Amino acid sequence: MNNIIEVRGLSKEFKSLKREPSLKSYIKTLFSRNYETKKALDNVNLEIKEGEFIGIIGPNGAGKSTLIKVLTGILTPTSGEAKILGMIPYKQRQKYTKNIGVIFGQRTQLWWDLPAKDSFELLKYIFKIPENIYKENLERFTKLLELDKYLATPVRKLSLGERMRCDLAASLLHNPKIIYLDEPTIGLDVEAKYRVREFLKELNKKGVTIILTTHDMGDIEELCPRIAIIDKGKKIFDGSINEIKKKFRRERILIIDFHDSVDKDKLNFDGVKILEVKENRVKLEIDTEKTSVSDIAKKIFSKYAIHDISIEEPEIEELIREIYRKGI
């Protein structure tokens, strides 16, 4: 399939005024100004195919939002180019935005004092949505997101989760080909998160390309087959979660409950570290470079009576934290 989004060598620099806290320096800036440049995006390349679901993650201030702003056409890069749906977003903003849906998780596009239905109605005209498509979509989204109870309530009276669901519907009424979600699950409770995620999965199945930024690793694990990690403006990783797991955590934790107490020394295999022995329970760390979990399990099974066994997956959140801290 073709690339729907092509980003090449994208960089964005912001200038900010340099000022020391002293009064003298403040007065000095009235006459001559020293700017310092900060690179929010540094030579980012990104290709996204039609129908992909990609998660963009990175620590606060890494440049995720800047990237989303460039992709949605509301920010011009300093150098490099973004070509999306055959258009250059920041040069053909009004034409381009007809084809995309955008959600900024911390803001609402709905009219605050009016019921969401009125905002929908206005969007119908702004995006020039044909009546039959509007009706069909409204019905579909109302059902999928269970909106029927909220559509007639003024938006300011809705809870965050209810509002986010209305916002989702609002940005999708015009059948956008691509949707951008900037932290859509921020502040939502588990139930609302679940609904939003299910809805996004459903949309993606229908062929909509979805680009999502988040700090919630649950979003990533459940939704995104592909992730890109951005740090200090650079793309430092682009691939699947499994790749990250393989690359960064070679150790697996094996927990075995023996029937009887077991001699610690007899569990000394190559590539295995005993982390903990507590009555009949033993916790082992297995280095998958040197040996495999199944090998070790086989060896133990053949010698001992086993009550229960479990393998701990490395926590994705922990992995990501490590990457943020140490880099790739």
Place this chain on the structure above:
Amino acid sequence: MYKEIAITSFKEEVIYRVEFLVSLISYFARIVVLWFLWNAIFNAYGSETLKGFTLPMMITYVSISTILGVFSRSETEFYIEENVKTGFISVLLTKPMSYPLFYLFREIGTTGFKLLTRGLPIFLFSLIFLNIAFPSSPIFFISLILGFFINFFLILLTGLWSFWSSGNIWGIRFARNVISETLSGALIPIYLFPLWLKNISYALPFQAIYSTPLLIYIGQLSGSELFSALLIQIFWFALLGGLSFVVWKFAEKKTISYGG
């Protein structure tokens, strides 16, 4: 699509019932105070006319001027300021529409609503109890619409200043309001000003918002005077409209180059 923006704004205004009542009362209070004031002035002056104005003309003038006061209570600047401060501008820019036109039609919706809910009752009140006159010429409505646009462009320009002042336009807004209130002829007809102040007023666009339509309403302008007053309005309309367009283009460029 822009028509629906106006309709939605209209609907939104309906929500604020308390605000509606309070502001209606303040409009009434203004009329009553001005009625007493001008009665007292004419009594003290002891003449039928004051620089060409009779008392009934003056009462008509200040009643209609109070109704036109809905122009100056625009929230557009406040919205633009908020958009810049909170970064909400991003949300609006991701929609396939023109930002200034969006606010123009919002203004049309809210002004339409205010004229209907504040203007009409005040007009009927003044008609019945203060015996004010009807407009002397239908040209009044043309002049009124021009005045609306001139006022909107000035407000838009003030609002757009937010893009360069990190969303801080309190000072410039305050200055505009004060000048607009005093030098536009909204409170006191410009005819009554001393010559030097009159000259300043005529050099500024504010008199084209209030004074021109008001003078046409009471029939003080006719013939070539009326024609040239309309031309001046059209001049300000074109100049400020063009300026708004250019300033918006710069603001847009600044936003998409430096971030909202």
